[in-house]
Amino acid sequence: MGYSLHFDAVWSNFHSLLSGLAIGLVMALFSLIAGTVIGLLGAFISRGSVAGKWLVGFYVMLIRNLPLLVIVLLLYFALPQLGIRLDKYKSFVWALSLYSGAYLIEVFRGGLSSVPAGQVEAARAIGLTRLQTNLYVIMPIMLRNVLPSLSNTFIGIFKDSSIAAAIAIPELTFEARRINTNTFRVVETWLIVSCMYVVTCSAMSFVLQRIERRFPKF
Amino acid sequence: MDAFLNQLWIARWPLLDGLITTLQISIVAIVIGTIIGVLVGVQLTYGSYFSRMPFRLYVEIMRGTPVLVSVLAAFYIPSVMGLSLTAKMAGILALSLFAGAHIAELTRGSLQAIPVGQIEAGRSIGLTFKQIVVNVLFPQALRSALPPWINTGVELIKGSSLLSLIGVAELLLNTQEVIGRNFMAIQFYVFSGVIYLVINIALDQTARIFDRR
Numbered sequence: 438m439g440y441s442l443h444f445d446a447v448w449s450n451f452h453s454l455l456s457g458l459a460i461g462l463v464m465a466l467f468s469l470i471a472g473t474v475i476g477l478l479g480a481f482i483s484r485g486s487v488a489g490k491w492l493v494g495f496y497v498m499l500i501r502n503l504p505l506l507v508i509v510l511l512l513y514f515a516l517p518q519l520g521i522r523l524d525k526y527k528s529f530v531w532a533l534s535l536y537s538g539a540y541l542i543e544v545f546r547g548g549l550s551s552v553p554a555g556q557v558e559a560a561r562a563i564g565l566t567r568l569q570t571n572l573y574v575i576m577p578i579m580l581r582n583v584l585p586s587l588s589n590t591f592i593g594i595f596k597d598s599s600i601a602a603a604i605a606i607p608e609l610t611f612e613a614r615r616i617n618t619n620t621f622r623v624v625e626t627w628l629i630v631s632c633m634y635v636v637t638c639s640a641m642s643f644v645l646q647r648i649e650r651r652f653p654k655f
Numbered sequence: 656m657d658a659f660l661n662q663l664w665i666a667r668w669p670l671l672d673g674l675i676t677t678l679q680i681s682i683v684a685i686v687i688g689t690i691i692g693v694l695v696g697v698q699l700t701y702g703s704y705f706s707r708m709p710f711r712l713y714v715e716i717m718r719g720t721p722v723l724v725s726v727l728a729a730f731y732i733p734s735v736m737g738l739s740l741t742a743k744m745a746g747i748l749a750l751s752l753f754a755g756a757h758i759a760e761l762t763r764g765s766l767q768a769i770p771v772g773q774i775e776a777g778r779s780i781g782l783t784f785k786q787i788v789v790n791v792l793f794p795q796a797l798r799s800a801l802p803p804w805i806n807t808g809v810e811l812i813k814g815s816s817l818l819s820l821i822g823v824a825e826l827l828l829n830t831q832e833v834i835g836r837n838f839m840a841i842q843f844y845v846f847s848g849v850i851y852l853v854i855n856i857a858l859d860q861t862a863r864i865f866d867r868r
Contacts, residue, residue, distance in 0.1 A: 514844070
């Protein structure tokens with residue numbers, strides 16, 4: 438063996454790991470917001486008409502069965518061929534949004550079907566319009582019901598942000614690989630980085646569970 | 656289009672090789688992952704608190720870290736430990752451990768969904784614990800575990816694309832090399848995307864058929 442652990446080399450680079458973690462979290466947050474927009478639109482469109490349902494189903498099937506890395510590379514390396522040139526952060530956040538959007542459509546679709554029919558009928562009975570019913574009755578109930586899956590998706594998006602390393606975005610995994618090749622402290626680097634991911638994910642799920650508890654369940 | 660078909664014909668062998676490697680890696684990983692997952696899952700369901708701890712730790716670590724980090728760790732760490740793994744073996748190791756953690760969780764879920772009465776009934780007719788697990792619990796757990804198990808296969812095929820980053824000549828890396836020669840980025844990324852789609856949709860539909868039963 439002859440390998441002894443020396444964490445100094447990694448600690449002296451710890452600030453770049455932290456900034457990498459921050460980049461990953463920010464990209465995940467932006468993707469969650471854009472993905473939620475895609476998810477809500479998709480869920481309502483697929484409820485609207487048969488054609489809409491077919492179209493949204495096609496999108497979900499397409500995205501869910503493609504590796505995220507293929508989508509990322511397609512957006513970053515292939516789109517310039519069509520004259521669309523995005524910087525790497527933008528193209529990655531777009532890729533992650535499209536990817537998580539497909540998963541969020543499923544989440545919101547499930548949420549919509551979990552809204553009790555009586556609530557919708559009651560809203561119609563007191564004379565709310567379709568839009569008002571959607572906005573004031575269906576949306577709040579649905580959002581509360583999907584909160585647990587939403588937080589799981591957010592954690593998933595954060596983990597998927599590691600794939601940004603493939604197009605040289607300096608997030609946590611990329612920085613870890615850089616420290617790994619610069620210092621050769623292989624075991625220490627990956628140990629610390631894994632711990633950082635696990636701790637961040639656990640902390641996120643703890644905070645999100647706390648938030649869920651503050652809202653009453655329907 | 657003609658130019659693309661021409662280039663596709665030139666690139667047919669590397670792409671086919673890549674596809675075979677992708678399938679090979681995914682199949683080996685799901686086999687090893689299933690063995691790990693079922694053993695760990697049974698332990699997580701029926702083990703004592705202390706015997707569950709190390710397995711819980713393994714599952715939590717694998718579920719809390721991105722697959723890419725496991726892949727890179729499996730690629731770099733064994734060499735300093737004095738083990739020499741090829742990139743492909745390291746990738747299979749990482750994907751198997753990833754699949755193992757997922758399958759352990761879904762094994763636990765399906766086992767816990769079985770009513771306790773089934774275990775009690777098995778015990779009362781004098782079966783040993785091993786017999787109960789094999790003859791009473793597994794056949795019942797299989798029904799609910801099969802669709803998500805097939806979906807783990809989809810995740811593995813998608814995850815195997817990450818091995819291109821450690822230099823395993825699977826479908827995506829070979830596609831990138833082909834693009835490096837002919838600069839037809841859109842055509843060839845879309846082409847390999849379609850291949851992934853076809854395989855995964857086929858698996859997904861199979862899962863749905865089992866889900867309906």
